[in-house]
Amino acid sequence: MTSVYVLNxxxxxxxxxxxxxxYGTTTLADVEEMCREEAAGLGLDLRFRQSNHEGQxxxxxxxxxxxxxxxxxxxxxxxxxxxxxxxxxxxxxIEGVELPVVELHISxxxxxxxxxxHSYISPVARSIVVGFGVHxxxxxxxxxxxxxxx
Ligand code: CA2
Numbered sequence: 001m002t003s004v005y006v007l008n009x010x011x012x013x014x015x016x017x018x019x020x021x022x023y024g025t026t027t028l029a030d031v032e033e034m035c036r037e038e039a040a041g042l043g044l045d046l047r048f049r050q051s052n053h054e055g056q057x058x059x060x061x062x063x064x065x066x067x068x069x070x071x072x073x074x075x076x077x078x079x080x081x082x083x084x085x086x087x088x089x090x091x092x093x094i095e096g097v098e099l100p101v102v103e104l105h106i107s108x109x110x111x112x113x114x115x116x117x118h119s120y121i122s123p124v125a126r127s128i129v130v131g132f133g134v135h136x137x138x139x140x141x142x143x144x145x146x147x148x149x150x
Contacts, residue, residue, distance in 0.1 A: 001045040002148075003073045004141060005064040006035050008050035009057055009081030015106075015134075023106050026134045035077075038138045042145045044074065054083055058093040065097025074148035075100030075126070077140040083117045084109070094124040100147065102140040105130045 010040065016027035032048045039046035047064075051057055057080070067073035078101050083090055094101050101124065109116040109132030122128055127143055129136040 002043070003045040003047055003067060004031075004039055004042075004144060005013055005047045005049070005060065005067075005076035005078075006126065006137065006141070007057060007076050007078045007080075008048075009079060009083045010052040011077050012050050012079060012081055013052070013083060013110075016079065022058040027141075031134050031137055034134065035137055035141060038141050039070055044141075044145065054087060054089060057083070058089060061090070061093040061099055065099040075102070075144050077102045077104050077137060077144060078104070078121065078125075079104045080121050084121050085115055087120055089126050094121065097100075100144065101125045102144050103128045104136050104140045106133055106136060109130060 009028055011067070013028055015023055015043060016025050016030065028050060036046050049060055051103045061076070064073055065077045068075055076099055080087065080090055101121070103119065103125035129140040129143065132139055
C-alpha cells in the first residue's frame with residue numbers, strides 16, 4: 001500500500017493544551033485521527049510522526065524520500081513548527097532527497113510576528129497550506145494525493 005508521511009516539528013505535541021486562541025483546542029492525537037480517516041479514504045497508509053529534534057525530522061525526511069524513490073510513498077505533509085523560520089538543514093534535507101512536501105501551518109504565519117514571515121522550507125516545498133487551522137492537514141493530504149496522481 002502506498003504511504004503518506006505527516007511530519008510535525010517542535011512543540012506541536014502541545015497542540016490543544018495551550019494557546020487555544022492561536023492553535024485551537026484540537027490535540028495532536030485528534031489530528032492524527034483526522035489524518036488516519038482521510039488517509040483511509042484516499043487509500044493511503046499513514047505514517048504520522050512528531051519530534052522536537054531537528055535531526056530526527058531530517059532522518060524521517062530521508063526515510064520518506066527513499067520510500068518515494070521506491071514508488072511506495074506520495075510524499076509528506078510537513079509542519080516544521082518554529083524550524084520553518086530557522087532551519088537550513090531541513091531545507092537541505094528536503095532538497096537532497098527530492099521529497100514532495102506540502103508545507104503546512106495551522107496559523108496564518110503572515111498575519112503574525114515578522115519573524116514568522118520567512119520560511120526556509122517554502123522554496124523546496126511543492127505546495128503550501130497556511131491558516132486553515134488543523135483542517136489544513138486534511139487539505140494538504142488531499143493536495144499531495146492529487147499531485148501524485150498527475
Ligand atoms: O502555525 C503553525 O502551524 C506553526 O508552524 C506552529 C509553530 C510556529 O512556531 C510557527 O511559526 C507556525 C509553533 C508550534 C507550537 O505549537 C504550540 C501549540 C500549543 C501550545 C504551544 C505551542
